[in-house]
Amino acid sequence: MRWAIPLILITSFNVSASVTDKEQDNWAVENRLFVGEETSVGIVASKQIFGLDWHLGGYVPLDNRIDFDSSFDYGVAKHFEINKTLGFSLGLGALDDHMYTDYQLNARVNRIVTLQTGYRFHLDDDFINQNEIYLGMRFELGEQNEIVPPPEPAPTKPNAPQYLPVYYNDTFYFDSSEYKVSYTSGLEVLADKVKDAREIEVNVTGYADSSGVRSKNQTLSKRRAQSVADVLVGSGIDVESITIEGRGIQSPVASNDTPEGRAKNRRVDVQVRGKIESSPELETK
Incomplete structure (x- = not known):
C-alpha cells in the first residue's frame, strides 16, 4: 500500500441563493493540491442537491508518469452535523473507473474558514495512492446564505383570571x-x-x-x-x-x-x- 498526504485548498463561490430550512443549494469550485509520493492537482465543481454534495472535476499528476495519468474526479457525499462547529461526511466517488470511498471530519473556524482532515480509500489495488490521508482547509469567499431556523414560538401566558x-x-x-x-x-x-x-x-x-x-x-x-x-x-x-x-x-x-x-x-x-x-x-x- 502507498500513502499520500494531500493538502486541499478550496475556494467556494456561491452562485445560487435558494435556501430552505432543510437544504442550501450552492455551487462551489474546489482547487486541490495533493502532496505525497505522487504529486497531483485537482479542480472540481460541486453542487448541493437534495441534501447531497455532488462534484465533478479533474485530477492531474505533475510528474507526467505513464502509469499515473490524468483522471476525471466525480462523486457524491453526505454531510452530517455534530454541532455548530464540528461535522463529518461520508462519500463515494471515482477517478475515471477507479472507485474510492471518502471519510472526512471538518471543524468550522468562522463563516469563511473550515479545517478538514479525512481518509480516502481507492478500491482498486493497482491505484498508486490506494490509501490517502488528507489535511485541508476550506475557504468560502462568496456570499454566505446561512440557514436560519424558524423562531421559537412565543411562550403562551396563562389567561389572567376573570x-x-x-x-x-x-x-x-x-x-x-x-x-x-x-x-x-x-x-x-x-x-x-x-x-x-x-x-x-x-x-x-x-x-x-x-x-x-x-x-x-x-x-x-x-x-x-x-x-x-x-x-x-x-x-x-x-x-x-x-x-x-x-x-x-x-x-x-x-x-x-x-x-x-x-x-x-x-x-x-x-x-x-x-x-x-x-x-x-x-x-x-
Whole structure:
C-alpha cells in the first residue's frame, strides 16, 4: 500500500441563493493540491442537491508518469452535523473507473474558514495512492446564505383570571327573645359560596320587635347580629371583612301589632359584596 498526504485548498463561490430550512443549494469550485509520493492537482465543481454534495472535476499528476495519468474526479457525499462547529461526511466517488470511498471530519473556524482532515480509500489495488490521508482547509469567499431556523414560538401566558362582581342578600329570623341562631345550614351555605371571594365586605345588621324595653331590644339586636357573624367566621369568612350593627326596633318590615308582624321584625340581614372568579353560583336576592 502507498500513502499520500494531500493538502486541499478550496475556494467556494456561491452562485445560487435558494435556501430552505432543510437544504442550501450552492455551487462551489474546489482547487486541490495533493502532496505525497505522487504529486497531483485537482479542480472540481460541486453542487448541493437534495441534501447531497455532488462534484465533478479533474485530477492531474505533475510528474507526467505513464502509469499515473490524468483522471476525471466525480462523486457524491453526505454531510452530517455534530454541532455548530464540528461535522463529518461520508462519500463515494471515482477517478475515471477507479472507485474510492471518502471519510472526512471538518471543524468550522468562522463563516469563511473550515479545517478538514479525512481518509480516502481507492478500491482498486493497482491505484498508486490506494490509501490517502488528507489535511485541508476550506475557504468560502462568496456570499454566505446561512440557514436560519424558524423562531421559537412565543411562550403562551396563562389567561389572567376573570373576576365578576358578587352581591348576595339574605335574612335570618329568630324566635321570641332568643339571640342565638336556631339553624345554621343557610349561613354555612352562604359562607361556602363567598369565602374565596376577593375584596369581600359582609354587613350583618340585627333587628328586634317592639316588645319589651327599648334599650334591651337594642342590645338584643346586636347580639343577634353577633351570633350570625360567629357562624360565618366559623364557616371560613375572614372576621376582618365582617361589620356588625344592631338597630333595635328601627326599620320594621311589618307591623308590630300582630304576632306575625313581630316575627318578621326579629331578624338579621346579611349583605355580601365582593369579586369572585369565573361565574359565581350566587343568586341575587
